[in-house]
Amino acid sequence: MGESGPGLLTPITIRGVTCRNRIVISPMQQYNATRDGMPNDWHHVHLSKLAIGGAGLIFTEAMGISPDARLTWADIGIWDDGFVSPLARLAEAMMRHGAVAGVQINHAGRKASVQRPWHGFDPLTEADARARGESPWPTVSASALPANPGWPTPRAIAHDEIRRTLDDFAAAARRANRAGFQAMNVHGAHGYLIHSFLSPLSNTRDDAYGGSLANRMRYALEVADAVRSEWPADKPFFYRLSCVDDVDGGWTLDDTVALSREFAKRGVDVVDCSSGGLGRRTTTAIVTREPGYQVPYAERVRREAGLPTMAVGLIREPRHADSIVAGGRADFVAIGREALFNPNWPAQAAVVLGGPSRYDDWPPAYGWWLKTRSRTLEVSKLPQTIGI
Numbered sequence: 001m002g003e004s005g006p007g008l009l010t011p012i013t014i015r016g017v018t019c020r021n022r023i024v025i026s027p028m029q030q031y032n033a034t035r036d037g038m039p040n041d042w043h044h045v046h047l048s049k050l051a052i053g054g055a056g057l058i059f060t061e062a063m064g065i066s067p068d069a070r071l072t073w074a075d076i077g078i079w080d081d082g083f084v085s086p087l088a089r090l091a092e093a094m095m096r097h098g099a100v101a102g103v104q105i106n107h108a109g110r111k112a113s114v115q116r117p118w119h120g121f122d123p124l125t126e127a128d129a130r131a132r133g134e135s136p137w138p139t140v141s142a143s144a145l146p147a148n149p150g151w152p153t154p155r156a157i158a159h160d161e162i163r164r165t166l167d168d169f170a171a172a173a174r175r176a177n178r179a180g181f182q183a184m185n186v187h188g189a190h191g192y193l194i195h196s197f198l199s200p201l202s203n204t205r206d207d208a209y210g211g212s213l214a215n216r217m218r219y220a221l222e223v224a225d226a227v228r229s230e231w232p233a234d235k236p237f238f239y240r241l242s243c244v245d246d247v248d249g250g251w252t253l254d255d256t257v258a259l260s261r262e263f264a265k266r267g268v269d270v271v272d273c274s275s276g277g278l279g280r281r282t283t284t285a286i287v288t289r290e291p292g293y294q295v296p297y298a299e300r301v302r303r304e305a306g307l308p309t310m311a312v313g314l315i316r317e318p319r320h321a322d323s324i325v326a327g328g329r330a331d332f333v334a335i336g337r338e339a340l341f342n343p344n345w346p347a348q349a350a351v352v353l354g355g356p357s358r359y360d361d362w363p364p365a366y367g368w369w370l371k372t373r374s375r376t377l378e379v380s381k382l383p384q385t386i387g388i
């Protein structure tokens with residue numbers, strides 16, 4: 001694979017939206033919204049700081065398309081028109097600092113109704129209701145199979161409820177557009193409702209939504225249609241998938257390629273290539289993983305389905321990230337936890353890859369000073385950046 005293509009810092013245009021570089025902040029729930037799903041100052045500062053840090057595109061956390069679609073009581077919601085104005089404030093903050101404002105929408109399915117991570121991340125019980133006023137609620141999934149042993153058994157979602165979730169996805173897309181978001185990300189990964197339909201391990205239905213691969217893909221494709229029907233033609237549409245299950249007998253990379261080919265016909269623009277999470281709580285379990293462990297998924301989908309892809313997962317080195325894009329393995333590189341640690345990672349990566357002149361890309365309140373410092377560093381023979 002040659003390394004002659006555009007690199008990490010090369011702008012990219014999808015439909016009518018141009019990102020200043022290919023660095024994306026991966027969706028990350030903050031579990032910090034108010035009980036009624038409203039974002040607050042935490043989210044505003046968090047997203048503003050990431051935008052100042054130089055990312056080309058930032059996705060918000062997964063927002064619940066209905067109250068029961070949330071993971072926790074502290075997820076942001078998008079199920080009512082009352083969310084449009086507070087969400088517009090977030091989108092505006094990201095755009096003001098040069099990032100493309102992205103939004104992620106989700107139905108958590110059988111992994112809804114859990115505690116915040118730092119309260120245990122287990123299913124909510126009456127004890128949580130007593131301790132914090134966070135009562136459990138009933139969950140739905142493709143089939144009545146719990147996500148983990150000992151977890152509450154979800155109800156197999158009925159046809160009229162499926163219809164309602166499609167309406168909820170469409171309405172969420174409409175509100176996200178009204179709030180000014182420029183890029184959409186539908187969460188089809190990590191064991192949530194869409195993924196529960198895809199995987200044969202969580203879908204044992206015997207109707208039109210279960211059995212064959214085409215049937216198991218039906219719901220994911222209906223969501224794509226519902227969202228595209230409300231999401232403007234000039235705005236990009238990302239779809240996040242768990243490209244493989246973390247369990248034998250589950251969803252495979254061949255299945256992901258087949259689904260991505262169908263996505264391409266339905267106006268999905270980028271496949272966001274994650275993995276796992278069907279039964280586990282998150283995809284961030286502490287197991288041995290090497291930097292870029294999910295890049296091969298992005299590479300194969302890109303090559304065989306002909307859709308642009310986004311790679312994610314333990315990518316922390318600017319030169320590594322650049323080689324993923326330049327080598328034609330993915331069109332975007334997303335960073336998650338590294339951005340929590342260092343919100344200026346994109347700006348720092350730009351200096352590592354492009355030299356001190358890249359300080360000019362930063363708001364002058366930072367960039368002017370750092371460029372001045374870079375000359376001092378040069379004279380003193382000190383490295384321009386440390387740490388990455």
Ligand SMILES: Cc1cc2nc3c(=O)[nH]c(=O)nc-3n(C[C@H](O)[C@H](O)[C@H](O)COP(=O)(O)O)c2cc1C
Nearest residue numbers: 026027028029061062312313314315335336337338
């Ligand atoms: C705090 C936190 C919250 C997350 N929330 C979401 C989310 O809302 N939606 C999603 O698709 N992935 C979510 N993820 C997964 C990340 O988007 C990303 O795929 C994962 O952390 C791997 O990338 P990294 O190694 O760069 O962190 C979350 C991860 C973290 C650490």
